[in-house]
Amino acid sequence: MKKIKKLYLAIIGTLLGLGSxxxxxxxxxxxxxxxxxxxxxxxxxxxxxxxxxxxxxxxxxxxxxxxxxxxxxxxxxxxxxxxxxxxxxxxxxxxxxxxxxxxxxxxxxxxxxxxxxxxxxxxxxxxxxxxxxxxxxxxxxxxxxxxxxxxxxxxxxxxxxxxxxxxxxxxxxxxHVTAGEKFVKFDPYGIVMALIAMTVVFSALFVLYRLFKLMARVVQKPIRIRFTKPKQLTAEATERQVNEIPGEVFAAISAALFFYETEKHDQESTILTIERVSRRYSPWSSKIYTLRQSPQRVVVIKK
Structure with missing residues (x-):
């Protein structure tokens, strides 16, 4: 970076010297x-x-x-x-x-x-x-x-x-005869001037068209690569995953589907039977389980 700054300063100094x-x-x-x-x-x-x-x-x-x-x-x-x-x-x-x-x-x-x-x-x-x-x-x-x-x-x-x-x-x-006066004598009706003006304008437009087209190609190329590359990678990954699944898995899936379609099921009852419990209170509201129990005393007899 310092070398670049020195180079810029040298160029500026040279230009100033040449100017002086x-x-x-x-x-x-x-x-x-x-x-x-x-x-x-x-x-x-x-x-x-x-x-x-x-x-x-x-x-x-x-x-x-x-x-x-x-x-x-x-x-x-x-x-x-x-x-x-x-x-x-x-x-x-x-x-x-x-x-x-x-x-x-x-x-x-x-x-x-x-x-x-x-x-x-x-x-x-x-x-x-x-x-x-x-x-x-x-x-x-x-x-x-x-x-x-x-x-x-x-x-x-x-x-x-x-x-x-x-x-x-x-x-x-x-x-002195000016350049404009000379041109008027050469082209009194302005035909040559009109042709020159049209040529300059259309030439400039053509150059701009080619320039913008080239810039569009340069800008769109990375975008195309960005959008097409993930698709290719996704297709390749999917194919690789399909190839990695063993045949036993497909066989098990096929068998499960076959039994699901052909196996007969019993008609199960949908009646619910509710039996009463011996305790009618809810153990969650009982204070017995929240009280601390007194520890048992141990009596030691001295001889």
Missing amino acids: VNAQSISDIRINEVMLFNKSNYIDSYGERSAWIELMNTSYNSVNVAGCYFTNDITSPTKYRIPTADPVTLIPQQQYLVFFANGKSVHGTLHLNFLLDSTSRFVALFAPDGRTLIDSVTVPVIGIDKSFVRLPDGFGVWQMSELATPNSTNELFET
């Missing part, structure tokens, strides 16, 4: 949007405009990018280390975080110590070990206030966008 690892997986972070020439677009907390980089958390868990490294030189992967004492580095699920490549790291956690411009267009994000590359991109020379984005967010193909979307989805101005 998944919740803090740096590999879910992606460079989602980059702007090189910011003249009239996004401004920082100091009211200044500069090149910026947008990170996206593609997972459904919060991920902390503290301790990771930004660089614009692949030969120097640890150029800027993201501070670990700032809660702003925790990116919620499916959310974004913008860093400013203005060369002014003294302005705060979100300000990098290098610049992005027409001559420095490469940006990369490394894991806290300083060796594992998480994501990188080389931005082409594009116009002012235009950004280089991924469509769809986090996993799509890089392309130029006329409208920048810092700290928000790149699909904000995109029109």
Whole structure:
């Protein structure tokens, strides 16, 4: 029992450990949007405009990018280390975080110590070990206030966008055809939908029928054995008892039945004769038998 409990605790601990690892997986972070020439677009907390980089958390868990490294030189992967004492580095699920490549790291956690411009267009994000590359991109020379984005967010193909979307989805101005709209075009009268629905329903009913039938067989089998086995045992016991009765018993029974049927009996009188007894009182009410008798005295003569 103790071993089973230890096994359960180990499994739960492993699952919790895997969950915590998944919740803090740096590999879910992606460079989602980059702007090189910011003249009239996004401004920082100091009211200044500069090149910026947008990170996206593609997972459904919060991920902390503290301790990771930004660089614009692949030969120097640890150029800027993201501070670990700032809660702003925790990116919620499916959310974004913008860093400013203005060369002014003294302005705060979100300000990098290098610049992005027409001559420095490469940006990369490394894991806290300083060796594992998480994501990188080389931005082409594009116009002012235009950004280089991924469509769809986090996993799509890089392309130029006329409208920048810092700290928000790149699909904000995109029109997407939903799966329902596609299906309506494919099946305008709903015939395929009806067939699919009927197939699913009847398939489920057939599976349930087979399942319940199998369960009934499993449940009824012990009951059948319980009711048929005693009958078999009773028949066998009766046959064994019949075989054990000796022939003399049957002969005696047959003779008794024969004499009972053939023997003549005398007609016996049914008259009762009552004779009086000498004592008319009932001995049960006599006190003589209830009195204690006096013991006889024995006289001893001394010589």
